[in-house]
Amino acid sequence: MTADVREALRRLSAFGERLPVEPERDADALRRAGWTRSDRLADPAAWPEIARRYGRRTMGIDRLAPAASCALQGYAGRVAGATVGVWAQTGALLDLAHDAVWVRLLDGRVRGVAVPDARVRATGASVDAVADELLLRHLAPILEASRTVSRLRPRVLWGNVAAACAGAFGTIHRALDPDARPRLRALADAFLSATAWPHDELVALHRIDEHPDALPHERRTCCLMRLSAKGEECASCERLAPEERDRRLRAAAAAAVPVPSLPADPRVLAAAAVVAPPLALPVTAHPTPAPPSGPDRTSRSR
Numbered sequence: 001m002t003a004d005v006r007e008a009l010r011r012l013s014a015f016g017e018r019l020p021v022e023p024e025r026d027a028d029a030l031r032r033a034g035w036t037r038s039d040r041l042a043d044p045a046a047w048p049e050i051a052r053r054y055g056r057r058t059m060g061i062d063r064l065a066p067a068a069s070c071a072l073q074g075y076a077g078r079v080a081g082a083t084v085g086v087w088a089q090t091g092a093l094l095d096l097a098h099d100a101v102w103v104r105l106l107d108g109r110v111r112g113v114a115v116p117d118a119r120v121r122a123t124g125a126s127v128d129a130v131a132d133e134l135l136l137r138h139l140a141p142i143l144e145a146s147r148t149v150s151r152l153r154p155r156v157l158w159g160n161v162a163a164a165c166a167g168a169f170g171t172i173h174r175a176l177d178p179d180a181r182p183r184l185r186a187l188a189d190a191f192l193s194a195t196a197w198p199h200d201e202l203v204a205l206h207r208i209d210e211h212p213d214a215l216p217h218e219r220r221t222c223c224l225m226r227l228s229a230k231g232e233e234c235a236s237c238e239r240l241a242p243e244e245r246d247r248r249l250r251a252a253a254a255a256a257v258p259v260p261s262l263p264a265d266p267r268v269l270a271a272a273a274v275v276a277p278p279l280a281l282p283v284t285a286h287p288t289p290a291p292p293s294g295p296d297r298t299s300r301s302r
Contacts, residue, residue, distance in 0.1 A: 001092055005118040008089040012082060014260045018171055019081040022104070022114035030102045030114055039098035040105075041075060042141040044148040051149045054108030060229030067108070068150035069160060069224045075103070075110045076139055077164035082113050083134050084168045088176070088184060091265040093125035094118075096138035124267055127187055131194035135161070152224075155199045159221025162192060162202035163236065166217035173215040175262040183272035184264070185215060190272070203236075206249075214253035218245065 009023035025033065040046050047068055054074075055067030079101065083094055094100075100119050104112035121133055143157050150157070169188035173181055189205055203217045219236045226233045233239055235248035 001090070001120055001123055002118045004090045005086055005092050005094070005120060008086045008092075009082070009115070009118065011089065011260065011262055012085045015081075015171070015175075018259065019085060020078060020104075020110075020112045021082050021085075022102075022112050025114065025116060027102065027116045030116060033104075035102045035104045035112070035114065037099055038079075038101040038103050038138075038142070041103065042098055042145050044145045047146050047149040050105070050108045051146075052108065057107035058109055059225070059227075061227065063227060065150045065152060066224035066227040068146045069152055069157065070228075071108055071110075072143060072146040072150075072157060073160035073164050073223050075142065076161045077167055078103075078110050078113045079138065080134060080165045080168035081171060082115065083130065084165070084172055085262070087125060087130055088172050088187075088264055088268055089262055091124045091267050092120045093122045093130055093133055095121040096133050098138070098141070101138070126271065127190045128194050128196070131191055131196040134165070135194075135196040155202075156221050156223075158197065158199050159202045159219060160223045162197070163217065163219050163221075163223065163234075166192060166203045166205065166215075170215040170217070171259065172262065174213045174256070175259045176264050177261075178212065180264040180269055181212070181215075183269040186272040187268070188215065208250055208253050211250075211253035211256075214256065216249040216253060218249075 006023060009021050012019045012021045013023045022030070048064065050071055051064040051068040054071040055061045055063060059067055059070065061067065079096070083096065086092055086094055094115055100115055100117060102114040102116060103110050122129055139161055143161065147154070147157060166188065169184065169191070173184050173188070176184055185205065192203060192205065202220055206216050206218060208214050208216060217236055219238045222237055222239055223234065226237070226239070235252050236245065240248070
């Protein structure tokens, strides 16, 4: 299985910046190259500097709250891409212990992810097992560490994680054979509604009939990228009018560049109960969520 996982990581590395996976170097080589274990991201003491650097270099601002929010989202997308990508190809669930995952931090932004030992937590993993490992074991401590700087409500930050995971599924969706996409879409829906999420309805998946390779999502929270120097919302932002969001999502789908092809593990696809496909765009408006401050009353009852 380790050999299969390493080969899956090599395939993902061909995606470049979309999935910046380092498949070859061992832990010593990563350390010499300036990489660090992901437990650094679970340390609250690391986040003031991460947020400062991310804000100045990526967003052009000196505000820590939006910078920490977006830095968290960026990392979640990187590690979710590696996790979902390996699982979809092999059925293997990576061991996401913080000492097993390495990151390359540059100016507060995660530029690479590596799992040098290719450790596997489970084979033939269910979608709930993937959600538990990725969300609860790996990302929850990092989210809480980032929150010591951002001070945002947990729902806002979990919305960032959900959008990042939806984007990761979207990238893998585009890379699969068209016949496999409906089942991966069903798995993405199941993942995004798994009991591991501490909040409900963070994102909604949709489809664009003229771009069947796309798997767009609509957010129900704002990551605060709109507070960057550019001052523009993401294409999926819940603050956009539905018509403008639909226009931007269609434009993004039309402009998407080709991605490398990936094989899909038939056992993973067979586990997907193919349900009705996501709603086609345009989508209907939904009530505007509460602003990202104040008490959070939307947590699931645990």
